[in-house]
Amino acid sequence: MLEEKQGTIAEIIFHNNENGYTVAVFETETEAFTAVGNIPSASVGRGYVLRGEFITHQTYGEQFSVKEFEEIMPSTKDGIKEFLSSGAMKGIGRKTASAIVSRFGIDTLKIIEQEPQRLTEVSGIGKKTAQRIAEAFGKHREFANIVLYLQQFGISADYAMKLYQVYGADTVKAVEENPYRLVEDVFGIGFKKADKIAEKMGVAEDDEFRIKSGVKFTLSYFAGEGNTFLPQNILCEKTGQLLDLSIQLIEDELPAMAFSGDIRIENLDGRNVVFLEAYYMAEQNVCKRLAAINSAELKPISGGVDSLISRTENATGIYLSENQKHAVITSLNMGVSVITGGPGTGKTTIINTIINILEESGLKTAIAAPTGRAAKRITETSGHYASTIHRLLEYYFSESENMMRFGKTKEDPLDYDAVIVDEASMIDLMLMNGLVSAVRPGTRLIIVGDADQLPSVGAGNVLRDIINSEYIYCTKLTEIFRQAKESMIVVNAHRINRGEYPDCNAKDKDFFLLRRGSEKEMLETIKNLCLTRLPGYYKDVSPTADIQILTPVRKGILGSINLNKELQEVLNPPQPGLEEKQLGERIFREGDKVMQIKNNYQMTWKNLEDFTEGEGVFNGDVGFIKKVDREFNEITVVYDEIRYVTYHFNQLDELELAYAITVHKSQGSEFPIVIMPVSWFPPMLATRNLLYTGVTRGKKSVVLVGSENKLNSMVDNDRISERFSGLGIRLKRLMGMEGI
Numbered sequence: 225m226l227e228e229k230q231g232t233i234a235e236i237i238f239h240n241n242e243n244g245y246t247v248a249v250f251e252t253e254t255e256a257f258t259a260v261g262n263i264p265s266a267s268v269g270r271g272y273v274l275r276g277e278f279i280t281h282q283t284y285g286e287q288f289s290v291k292e293f294e295e296i297m298p299s300t301k302d303g304i305k306e307f308l309s310s311g312a313m314k315g316i317g318r319k320t321a322s323a324i325v326s327r328f329g330i331d332t333l334k335i336i337e338q339e340p341q342r343l344t345e346v347s348g349i350g351k352k353t354a355q356r357i358a359e360a361f362g363k364h365r366e367f368a369n370i371v372l373y374l375q376q377f378g379i380s381a382d383y384a385m386k387l388y389q390v391y392g393a394d395t396v397k398a399v400e401e402n403p404y405r406l407v408e409d410v411f412g413i414g415f416k417k418a419d420k421i422a423e424k425m426g427v428a429e430d431d432e433f434r435i436k437s438g439v440k441f442t443l444s445y446f447a448g449e450g451n452t453f454l455p456q457n458i459l460c461e462k463t464g465q466l467l468d469l470s471i472q473l474i475e476d477e478l479p480a481m482a483f484s485g486d487i488r489i490e491n492l493d494g495r496n497v498v499f500l501e502a503y504y505m506a507e508q509n510v511c512k513r514l515a516a517i518n519s520a521e522l523k524p525i526s527g528g529v530d531s532l533i534s535r536t537e538n539a540t541g542i543y544l545s546e547n548q549k550h551a552v553i554t555s556l557n558m559g560v561s562v563i564t565g566g567p568g569t570g571k572t573t574i575i576n577t578i579i580n581i582l583e584e585s586g587l588k589t590a591i592a593a594p595t596g597r598a599a600k601r602i603t604e605t606s607g608h609y610a611s612t613i614h615r616l617l618e619y620y621f622s623e624s625e626n627m628m629r630f631g632k633t634k635e636d637p638l639d640y641d642a643v644i645v646d647e648a649s650m651i652d653l654m655l656m657n658g659l660v661s662a663v664r665p666g667t668r669l670i671i672v673g674d675a676d677q678l679p680s681v682g683a684g685n686v687l688r689d690i691i692n693s694e695y696i697y698c699t700k701l702t703e704i705f706r707q708a709k710e711s712m713i714v715v716n717a718h719r720i721n722r723g724e725y726p727d728c729n730a731k732d733k734d735f736f737l738l739r740r741g742s743e744k745e746m747l748e749t750i751k752n753l754c755l756t757r758l759p760g761y762y763k764d765v766s767p768t769a770d771i772q773i774l775t776p777v778r779k780g781i782l783g784s785i786n787l788n789k790e791l792q793e794v795l796n797p798p799q800p801g802l803e804e805k806q807l808g809e810r811i812f813r814e815g816d817k818v819m820q821i822k823n824n825y826q827m828t829w830k831n832l833e834d835f836t837e838g839e840g841v842f843n844g845d846v847g848f849i850k851k852v853d854r855e856f857n858e859i860t861v862v863y864d865e866i867r868y869v870t871y872h873f874n875q876l877d878e879l880e881l882a883y884a885i886t887v888h889k890s891q892g893s894e895f896p897i898v899i900m901p902v903s904w905f906p907p908m909l910a911t912r913n914l915l916y917t918g919v920t921r922g923k924k925s926v927v928l929v930g931s932e933n934k935l936n937s938m939v940d941n942d943r944i945s946e947r948f949s950g951l952g953i954r955l956k957r958l959m960g961m962e963g964i
C-alpha cells in the first residue's frame with residue numbers, strides 16, 4: 225500500500241529538466257522529509273499529494289520514494305504568486321505575477337482559466353499577453369491531468385512527458401485506443417512495458433493490437449539475434465509463448481498484418497516465412513542492386529591488366545600467385561566480385577595491387593570498412609586512406625525522423641570507379657543495403673573478407689550468402705605465404721579453421737597455452753600476465769593499450785564483466801588524485817580503458833590536435849578516461865589519442881570498461897597481444913568460429929589460458945548458429961532467371 229502525503233516543496237535539492245527526476249525537501253503540516261521521484265513540474269512552494277513509500281537509501285538514509293503525485297493548485301496569494309513565476313508558465317516573471325495577484329487575489333487562477341481577457345485589467349498586460357498566459361496555464365493543467373490519469377496505469381511522469389511530447393492533448397486518447405502504439409511512437413517504451421500498461425487498462429489478452437504488437441516484437445527480437453525473417457510456424461510458436469495464447473490466434477492475425485504493410489509473408493524455398501517489412505525491402509533491394517551493378521558496363525582499364533600487375537610486382541617485390549592474380553583480374557573486370565580468405569593469404573596485398581592499377585589508369589577508388597578500427601588498420605597496412613562505410617555514405621542524424629540516414633543514395637550516388645570494402649564479414653543487411661544503394665552501376669564493387677569469421681552483429685548473413693549463392697564471382701584464397709607461415713598465430717588459425725588442434729608452445733613462437741585447472745587459477749594467471757609477465761617479456765608493452773583480453777562470455781568468473789572488475793583493481797587501482805564515479809556496481813576511474821557500446825550518431829567529439837569537431841561515436845570504439853568531473857557530472861574519454869568526447873553521468877550506460885571485451889565485440893580489430901581464457905563456456909558460444917575469430921585478432925602474440933581439453937572441444941564444436949536470411953536464396957533465384 226502506498227502512503228499518501230500532502231504538503232509543499234520547501235527546497236529543491238536536484239531537478240533534471242529532461243526527465244523530471246527530482247530530489248526535494250517536502251513539508252507537510254506535521255513533518256519534513258526528502259522526497260525523490262519524477263515530478264516534472266516541481267518547484268519551491270508548489271503543493272502536491274505524493275503517494276509512495278519510505279525507503280532507506282545506502283548513502284542518503286531515509287527518503288520518500290514517490291510513485292505517484294497529484295498537483296494541488298495553490299490557494300494562498302503567495303502560493304499563487306510563486307506558482308505563476310516558477311517557470312511553469314513561460315514568460316511570467318515575478319513582477320507580472322505580483323501585479324496579477326494584486327489585482328485578482330485568490331481568484332487569480334479561476335480568472336486565468338475562465339475569463340482570461342480580464343487579465344488586460346492589469347497594467348502592462350495586453351490582449352496578446354493575456355492570451356499567452358491563458359494558453360500556458362491551459363497546457364500546464366492539461367499536462368497535470370494527463371500525468372494524473374496515466375499514473376493509474378503505471379506510467380510514470382517521465383514517460384507521461386514523452387507521450388505528451390508525441391501526442392499532445394490527444395495523449396489519453398492515443399493510449400486508450402491502443403497502448404501498443406507506444407512501442408513504435410515513444411522511445412524507451414518496449415513491448416513488455418506497453419503490455420503491462422495494457423493489462424492495467426483491462427485490454428483483453430487476445431486483443432488484436434496485443435497480438436500484432438507481439439508478432440512485431442518477436443520478429444524484432446530475432447532480428448537482434450541476426451535473423452532477417454522467421455519461418456511462420458516458429459514465429460507463431462514464439463509469439464504464442466510470449467503472449468500465452470494459442471498458435472492459431474497468432475496465425476489468424478498475420479494476413480491482416482501483411483495487408484497493412486507491417487510484415488511480409490513469402491514462400492521461400494518451399495516454406496512460409498515472415499519478415500518485418502524493412503528487412504524484406506532491404507533483401508529485395510540488395511539483390512536488385514547487386515544484379516544491376518554486376519551487369520553494368522565498366523570504364524575500361526587503360527593498358528593491359530597483366531602488364532600493370534607485373535609493374536606492381538616489380539615495384540613491391542611481391543609476385544602474386546595464380547590465384548591472387550586471378551582475384552585481381554576478376555575484380556577489375558566484374559561489376560561485383562568477392563575475395564575471401566583467412567589470415568596471411570594475401571587479401572591486403574591484393575587490395576594494394578588493385579588500388580595501384582586503378583590509380584595508374586586514372587580511375588577513382590574508395591576503400592571502406594564497417595568499423596572505425598578496421599578502417600584505421602587498413603589505412604596503416606595498405607598506405608591508402610580507408611574510411612568507415614558509414615562515413616563514405618555520408619551518414620547523418622535526421623532529427624525529424626529521429627534516426628540515422630545516409631546522404632549518399634541511389635539518387636545521389638558515390639562518384640567512384642571502384643569501391644573496395646574490407647572486413648566484409650561484419651557487414652549486416654541494413655548496411656549492405658545502404659552501400660549497394662549508393663554504388664551506381666558502372667562502379668566496381670569489390671568485397672573482401674574472411675567468411676569464416678563470426679558473422680555480423682546485426683541481422684543478415686551477407687558475405688556468406690553472397691558467396692554461397694554463387695551468383696557473384698568469388699575467389700577463395702587458401703595458400704598461406706612464406707612470411708605469414710612463420711607466425712604460429714596464422715598457422716594455428718588455419719588449423720583451427722580446418723578443425724585441427726592448434727600447435728601450442730612451439731619454441732620462440734607467438735602462440736601459447738598456459739595450462740590452468742580451475743577458473744580461479746585462470747583468472748589469477750590472466751591478471752599476472754597483464755601486470756608483470758607480458759610487460760616483462762616484451763619490450764615497450766603497455767598492459768592497457770597493447771594487451772587485450774578476449775572472452776566468449778559476459779557473465780561468470782571469466783566473463784567480461786568480472787574480468788574488467790578484477791583487472792581494473794590491478795591495472796588502475798584507486799589512488800589519491802584519481803577521480804572516479806560509481807554507478808551501481810560499476811566504477812569509472814580516470815585512466816580506465818573503456819568501450820562505447822552503441823552507435824551514437826549525435827555524440828560530438830573534438831580533435832585537440834587540429835581543433836576539428838565532428839559527430840558520431842560508434843559501438844566498439846575503445847578509449848581511455850581522461851577526466852571525471854564531479855562538479856559538472858561529466859566524464860571525458862579520449863579515443864585514438866586525439867578525439868575527446870564528453871559524457872554526462874546519465875549517458876554512462878553507453879560505456880563499459882574494456883580491459884576485457886567479448887570476442888564478438890573484437891571483430892574487425894587487431895591487438896598486439898591477445899589473452900583468451902579457454903574454460904567451460906556454453907556450447908552455443910564456445911565454437912570453432914569464435915575461437916578462430918579471437919585468435920586472429922592477435923598480431924604479435926596470442927596467449928590462451930586454460931585447459932587443452934576445452935580448447936580442443938572448441939575446435940571440435942563446428943556449430944555455426946543458423947541464421948534465417950533470404951539473401952542467398954534470392955540471389956540464387958536471380959541466377960535461375962538469367963539462365964532462362
Ligand SMILES: Nc1ncnc2c1ncn2[C@@H]1O[C@H](COP(=O)(O)OP(=O)(O)OP(=O)(O)O)[C@@H](O)[C@H]1O
Nearest residue numbers: 543544545566567568569570571572573705707708
Ligand atoms: N604472392 C605472395 N608472395 C609472397 N609473399 C606474399 C604473397 N602474397 C602475400 N604475401 C605476404 O604474406 C603476408 C600476408 O599477406 P597479406 O597481409 O596481404 O594477407 P591478409 O590476407 O591481408 O592477411 P591478414 O588478414 O592477416 O591481414 C604478407 O607478409 C605479404 O607480404
